[in-house]
Amino acid sequence: xxxxxxxxxxxxxxxxxxxxxxxxxxxxxxxxxxxxxxxxxxxxxxxxxxxxxxxxxxxxxxxxxxxxxxxxxxxxxxxxxxxxxxxxxxxxxxxxxxxxxxxxxxxxxxxxxxxxxxxxxxxxxxxxxxxxxxxxxxxxxxxxxxxxxxxxxxxxxxxxxxxxxxxxxxxxxxxxxxxxxxxxxxxxxxxxxxxxxxxxxxxxxxxxxxxxxxxxxxxxxxxxxxxxxxxxxxxxxxxxxxxxxxxxxxxxxxxxxxxx
Amino acid sequence: xxxxxxxxxxxxxxxxxxxxxxxxxxxxxxxxxxxxxxxxxxxxxxxxxxxxxxxxxxxxxxxxxxxxxxxxxxxxxxxxxxxxxxxxxxxxxxxxxxxxxxxxxxxxxxxxxxxxxxxxxxxxxxxxxxxxxxxxxxxxxxxxxxxxxxxxxxxxxxxxxxxxxxxxxxxxxxxxxxxxxxxxxxxxxxxxxxxxxxxxxxxxxxxxxxxxxxxxxxxxxxxxxxxxxxxxxxxxxxxxxxxxxxxxxxxxxxxxxxxx
DNA sequence: CTGTGGCGTTGATTCAGATCAATGCCCCGA
DNA sequence: TCGGGGCATTGATCTGAATCAACGCCACAG
Numbered sequence: 001x002x003x004x005x006x007x008x009x010x011x012x013x014x015x016x017x018x019x020x021x022x023x024x025x026x027x028x029x030x031x032x033x034x035x036x037x038x039x040x041x042x043x044x045x046x047x048x049x050x051x052x053x054x055x056x057x058x059x060x061x062x063x064x065x066x067x068x069x070x071x072x073x074x075x076x077x078x079x080x081x082x083x084x085x086x087x088x089x090x091x092x093x094x095x096x097x098x099x100x101x102x103x104x105x106x107x108x109x110x111x112x113x114x115x116x117x118x119x120x121x122x123x124x125x126x127x128x129x130x131x132x133x134x135x136x137x138x139x140x141x142x143x144x145x146x147x148x149x150x151x152x153x154x155x156x157x158x159x160x161x162x163x164x165x166x167x168x169x170x171x172x173x174x175x176x177x178x179x180x181x182x183x184x185x186x187x188x189x190x191x192x193x194x195x196x197x198x199x200x201x202x203x204x205x206x207x208x209x210x211x212x213x214x215x216x217x218x219x220x221x222x223x224x225x226x227x228x229x230x231x232x233x234x235x236x237x238x239x240x241x242x243x244x245x246x247x248x249x250x251x252x253x254x255x256x257x258x259x260x
Numbered sequence: 261x262x263x264x265x266x267x268x269x270x271x272x273x274x275x276x277x278x279x280x281x282x283x284x285x286x287x288x289x290x291x292x293x294x295x296x297x298x299x300x301x302x303x304x305x306x307x308x309x310x311x312x313x314x315x316x317x318x319x320x321x322x323x324x325x326x327x328x329x330x331x332x333x334x335x336x337x338x339x340x341x342x343x344x345x346x347x348x349x350x351x352x353x354x355x356x357x358x359x360x361x362x363x364x365x366x367x368x369x370x371x372x373x374x375x376x377x378x379x380x381x382x383x384x385x386x387x388x389x390x391x392x393x394x395x396x397x398x399x400x401x402x403x404x405x406x407x408x409x410x411x412x413x414x415x416x417x418x419x420x421x422x423x424x425x426x427x428x429x430x431x432x433x434x435x436x437x438x439x440x441x442x443x444x445x446x447x448x449x450x451x452x453x454x455x456x457x458x459x460x461x462x463x464x465x466x467x468x469x470x471x472x473x474x475x476x477x478x479x480x481x482x483x484x485x486x487x488x489x490x491x492x493x494x495x496x497x498x499x500x501x502x503x504x505x506x507x508x509x510x511x512x513x514x515x516x517x518x519x520x
Numbered sequence: 521c522t523g524t525g526g527c528g529t530t531g532a533t534t535c536a537g538a539t540c541a542a543t544g545c546c547c548c549g550a
Numbered sequence: 551t552c553g554g555g556g557c558a559t560t561g562a563t564c565t566g567a568a569t570c571a572a573c574g575c576c577a578c579a580g
Contacts, residue, residue, distance in 0.1 A: 082421040089424040103410035107513040112417045139399040146406045150363035157372045161342040164349040253367040258396050
C-alpha cells in the first residue's frame with residue numbers, strides 16, 4: 001500500500017485525560033444511573049468503598065473467584081474474557097459508567113469471566129455485603145441496579161445477533177458506517193481504538209479485520225491508517241444497512257420508585 | 261446403521277402431562293422465585309393478567325414489537341430467535357418458570373428477538389404497565405425480578421462460553437456426559453428433546469449433531485436412537501470434562517427485602 | 521544508536537462446520 | 551390404505567474465517 005506516504009498523518013491522538021480523581025462519594029455521584037438514589041444511601045455505600053486505579057493489563061478479577069466487591073467502572077475500560085486453559089475468548093467491552101458482572105455479586109456466585117483492564121481504569125470497589133445490603137434495603141437503589149442489569153442484558157443480545165446474523169465483512173462495514181453516522185459526508189473519522197481491539201469487539205482476528213478494511217473500498221468506504229471516510233455514503237449505507245435492533249445504543253430507562 | 265433392528269424400542273415417550281390449567285393467581289403462586297413476594301402484590305398482578313395457552317409453533321411476540329405484557333412462562337417451552345430477513349438464528353431456550361425478555365418490558369423498549377412456542381406453552385400475560393408499576397411499587401417484587409434477570413444473564417454468559425470455547429464435538433460430548441451424570445453407569449438415558457432442538461441449543465446444524473453423535477462411540481458413549489449409554493464413564497468424563505462455570509445449572513439465589 | 525517487542529499488513533494454507541443432496545423412517549390425516 | 555411431511559442419517563462439496571508465517575513500522579528502554 002501507500003502507507004509510506006502518509007505514515008505521519010494518522011498517528012493516534014493520545015487518550016484525552018478525563019476528570020481528575022475523586023472520592024468514592026464523587027464516583028457514585030458521577031454515575032448517571034444512580035441519580036434517583038437518595039444521597040444517604042450513596043453515603044452508606046461510599047463508607048464501605050474504595051477507589052482503585054488500575055493500569056492497562058491488570059487483572060481485575062479472575063474467572064471462578066467469588067466476588068468480594070461490587071465494582072463500578074468510573075473511568076477507562078475493561079474487557080471481559082472467557083478463559084479455558086491457555087486460551088482466552090473476548091466476550092465484552094465495558095465502559096463507564098457500569099457495573100462489572102453485577103449478577104455474580106448479587107447471587108454470591110463465582111465470576112464466569114476474567115476481567116482485565118484495557119485502558120487505565122478507575123474502579124469503585126464497594127464491599128459485596130454492603131452492596132447486597134443496599135439492594136435489599138433501598139428500593140430506589142434496587143431499581144437502579146435492575147435497570148443497569150437490564151441494559152447489560154440487551155447489549156449482550158445485540159452482540160449475539162451481530163455475531164450470529166452477519167458475516168465478518170458486514171460487521172466491519174456496519175461498524176464503520178455507524179462510526180461515521182454523525183459526521184458530514186466526506187469528512188474523515190478516526191478509529192476510536194487500536195485495530196486489534198476493534199477486531200476483538202467485532203469477533204474476529206486482527207488479520208481478518210485488516211483484510212475486511214481493505215475490501216471496504218469496494219463499498220464506498222476509504223481507509224487510510226486509522227482514518228475512515230465515507231466516499232460514497234449512499235453505497236456504503238445501502239450495502240451495510242444499520243439495524244436499530246443490533247446497532248442501536250442501549251440507553252438507560254430509569255424507573256422511579258414509588259413509596260409503598 | 262442397525263436402526264432397523266431396534267426401531268421400536270427407542271420411540272420417544274409422549275411428554276408427561278403436567279399439572280392441570282390454573283388461574284392467573286395460581287400461576288404466580290406456582291412460580292418459585294416469587295415466593296418472597298407478598299400475597300397482595302401478586303393479587304394486584306393477577307387482577308390485570310390472563311392465562312394463555314399456545315400450541316407449538318405459535319409466535320409469542322415478534323422482534324421489534326413493543327411489549328404490551330410481561331410474559332411469565334408457566335408450562336411448556338419457548339425459543340428465542342434472532343431474525344434477519346428470511347433466516348432465523350436460535351438464541352435461547354426458555355423453560356418454566358421464567359420471564360420472557362423482562363429487560364424489554366422494564367425499559368419499554370422493543371423486543372430484540374422473536375419468541376416462538378416450542379412445546380405447547382402456558383403463559384401468564386401481565387399488563388406491562390401493571391408489571392412496571394409493581395416493580396416500582398413493591399421492593400420484594402423488584403428483588404425477585406432482579407434475581408430472575410441476573411440468572412438469565414448468567415445463563416447467557418454460560419452459553420456464550422460454551423459456544424466460543426468448545427468445538428462442536430466437545431459441546432455434544434459435554435451435553436451427553438451431563439445428561440448421564442446422575443444415572444448409574446451402564447444405564448441408558450433418553451434424550452430429552454428432538455435431536456434437531458438439541459442441535460439448536462448446542463449451536464450447530466442437525467447434520468453436524470448427527471455426525472458428532474456417531475463419533476461419540478470413540479469416546480466411550482454409545483448412542484442408539486435417542487438412548488445414550490456411558491459405556492466407559494471414565495473415558496467419557498475425562499475426554500469431556502464438565503466445567504461448573506459452563507455446565508453448572510443456574511440456581512436462583514433469592515434476596516430478602518428488608519424494611520426501609 | 522541499537523535492540524526488543526507490540527502492532528498492522530499481506531500471503532499461503534488449513535479446517536471446522538455449513539450447505540446441498542439423496543434416502544429411509546415414522547406419524548398422521550384423508 | 552395411501553400419500554405427504556417432518557425428522558434423522560449419510561455422503562459430497564464448499565467456504566468463511568482461523569491459523570501459520572514473514573515482514574515493515576514504530577515506540578521505548580538501555
